[in-house]
Amino acid sequence: MEECELILTAIADLTGDHARTLQLLTTEPPEFSGTALIWTPELLHRRSALSSRTTILCLAALVARGLVESTSGFGGVTVCRITSLGFEVLEVLREYADDA
Numbered sequence: 001m002e003e004c005e006l007i008l009t010a011i012a013d014l015t016g017d018h019a020r021t022l023q024l025l026t027t028e029p030p031e032f033s034g035t036a037l038i039w040t041p042e043l044l045h046r047r048s049a050l051s052s053r054t055t056i057l058c059l060a061a062l063v064a065r066g067l068v069e070s071t072s073g074f075g076g077v078t079v080c081r082i083t084s085l086g087f088e089v090l091e092v093l094r095e096y097a098d099d100a
Helices: 003-009 016-024 041-047 052-064 084-099
Strands: 068-072 078-082
Touching: 003 084, 016 041, 016 052, 016 084, 041 052, 041 078, 052 068, 078 084
Parallel strands: none
Antiparallel strands: 068 078
């Protein structure tokens, strides 16, 4: 029951923008600085149809829900990764969309 509660809490109040940002994090990121394949807030903004501000707000909400982790990488670059809970939530959202 604990896992269900976590998922329900995580998806409460999620919008399409949140779901699309989360989905984007499951795709292969573009090259960053010529070698690394990582997602940064700036790269997410460029790949999405969202404004820079909306991208940051979506990421903040996803991090707060435990669906995305955001860490500082080498040189202070912020690296964004989907968490295992984020993958679970995406699966639930896909199942719900298939049933609708």
